Amino acid sequence: MDFASLPLSPPLLQVLQELEFQTVTPIQAQSIPVLLQGRDLIGQAQTGSGKTAAFALPILQKIQLARRRVQALVLCPTRELCAQVAGEIRRLGRRLPGLQVLVLAGGQPIRPQVNALEKGAHIAVGTPGRVMDLLDREVLETGQLATVVLDEADRMLDMGFREDMERILGATPPSRQTVLFSATFPPTIEEMSRAFQKNPTRVTVVEAEAPPDxxxxxxxxxxxxxxxxxxxxxxxxxxxxxxxxxxxxxxxxxxxxxxxxxxxxxxxxxxxxxxxxxxxxxxxxxxxxxxxxxxxxxxxxxxxxxxxxxxxxxxxxxxxxxxxxxxxxxxxxxxxxxxxxxxxxxxxxxxxxxxxxxxxxxxxGSVEALPPMDAAGRMPLESPWETLLISAGRKDKMRPGDILGALTGEAGGLNASDVGKIEIQDRQAYVAVSKRVVRVALKALQAGRIKGRKHWIEWVK
Structure with a gap:
């Protein structure tokens, strides 16, 4: 099956073509038609199987852009996964004018999330703890919710979020579509499905073929x-x-x-x-x-x-x-x-x-052919890099070139070869620095400025 055969809107099909999404993965082929019909679904699929697009495309198909109210809520176990899922939804929905996708996750200040909700958004992706907090503050309105997705539900249960998940589902309209994805199906998942889903379609895609190479x-x-x-x-x-x-x-x-x-x-x-x-x-x-x-x-x-x-x-x-x-x-x-x-x-x-x-x-493998450990029982396998954390990120207009410039310019004095991977997140950035010059780099960034501003710099150990 290819995406063109699915009843998706022209903007979504255009994006899929631009992204060179052609062949539908097994989880997408079995899930998308069911979800487009508005039915509940419980799916078993591993990370990397294409399940984000499987639930994101039906959500985007049904979003009413003129109503800036949260119409779909996706629960994920970690902030990291929330960011991944929200990024994929934004990517797939980039031809939908004015689409607003919010990340509501812990480990971040709550005030910007409250402000963003007050301005209005179409889709929220959040961790159970933070979503529960926002519900308690009565700033996350659930009255317009048409779809709730529990992504990696088994992992959320493992992390102790069962009560929060149940309270969140209990605060949403009974008419909602409930979608549950899980890599495994412990009894608690079955119980949750029975309690919160209506005649769900069961979809199982288990890859049991070892990758080549x-x-x-x-x-x-x-x-x-x-x-x-x-x-x-x-x-x-x-x-x-x-x-x-x-x-x-x-x-x-x-x-x-x-x-x-x-x-x-x-x-x-x-x-x-x-x-x-x-x-x-x-x-x-x-x-x-x-x-x-x-x-x-x-x-x-x-x-x-x-x-x-x-x-x-x-x-x-x-x-x-x-x-x-x-x-x-x-x-x-x-x-x-x-x-x-x-x-x-x-x-x-x-x-x-x-x-x-x-x-x-x-x-x-031959155990005899392996090298012995040294006399002290050690096996040095050290890294040549250390990591520095900078308290500014993408939303502060921080770019990799700004950090590289601060480290290799007059104030820093490092060679470009002493700077490794630079990773910019929403409100912070990480940079790998050669182990032999990490103290010099730390002092230079703490004493100097990046883009004319002072920032908190930390050696992450």
Whole structure:
């Protein structure tokens, strides 16, 4: 199926053509016709399957631009995902004159969001906590809501948002269309669907086909050998950036500490992190100030990092689908990826299930051929970069060139080669700086000005 065969408005079809969206993904093919008819839907799909466009296009099709009232609400678990979803909706709706899409997320001052709501908007994308706060303040009106989407519903439940989600749904019109997307279907999701949806259509799209161009290796070990084996693997392959997946939050904390003590540039990502701390970890990982990210599947949702060298399964996932989703983060953009699994005797059945589901064999790696750790049990894998945070972003008219100029001009005096990736967010910016000159760069930015103004500068560690 292609998009031209769907009953979408000419402006939307024009944008899809401009963006070279041609073939509809499986989740879009099954969801869009149902949602255009106004029916409720419960969909199972992983991040990266095209589900944002699957719910965004029907919402944009039905928006009445003349009424600047919130007509659609999308709930997401994190501020990061809210920004991604809102950005995609704006991109798809760029031919709709006057379209207003708001992000209502925590970790940001609430006053600008209150002001924006008072001016009027068509679509809101928010985290449950902040949306609940705005409802309590009676500044988010729900009377005109036609559609509510719960994106990554299972992750919101894992993060303890169940009560907020139920209160928000309870504050919306009974006539609303309710759309629920989740990567897994625990009993709590089924209960929520029964309580808040009307005869929903069930759509399941599970990719069980391993991506091509990924070398998949398995290394046998006993459970107590995992950490030392992981260190030897990191020493052998020297990845510039790698994600190590664990099944439990406690393992993430313990392993991150063990890697740090062994000289590895690593940070952990698990569900208990505050959103601001998660943002900092992800910014450092994207600009390669951190070389190894240790994460659970839930915390790892929505991670999209370019040029990821390797994915390592410290713990084998319980089902083939998470395995495919994990390793699909490497080997993108025409590069060969590397996926390594640490396999204990108890994991053999899981490996058999993966091979049967994907049709791809995990090649045996030779433990004997791996380099030993040094006498002190260390395996240095440090990053040449550090990260500085600047308290101004896109909405303050901050541009990458402004930061680069401040660092390499007379006040900063750095070489351009000492400055790495610059990432501009709404109200803050991150810049990677060579480790050997980070103190010089920090003092220069703290003492100087960017675009004629003083800003708060912080070394993110």
């Amino acid at each position: 990924i070398q998949q290796l398995r290394y046998p070990c006993e459970p107590e050998q995992k950490t030392s084996l992981l260190l030897r693997i990191l020493r052998q392959y020297q990845p510039g950036s790698a994600i190590v997946f664990c099944n439990q939050k406690a393992t993430v904390v313990e392993l991150t500490q063990a890697l740090g003590e062994a000289g590895v540039s690593a940070a952990g990502l698990q569900g208990d992190l505050e959103q601001s701390e998660r943002d900092r970890v992800m910014a450092r990982f994207r600009n390669q100030s951190i070389r190894v990210l240790v994460a659970t599947d839930v915390a790892g949702r929505g991670i999209d990092v370019e040029a990821l060298d390797a994915v390592i399964n410290y713990d084998m996932p319980f089902q083939p689908e998470p395995y495919v989703h994990r390793i699909g983060r490497t080997g993108r953009a025409g590069r060969t990826g590397l996926a390594i699994s640490l396999v204990t005797p108890r994991d053999e059945r899981k490996v058999e299930d993966i091979v049967q589901a994907t049709g791809v064999k995990l090649e045996p």
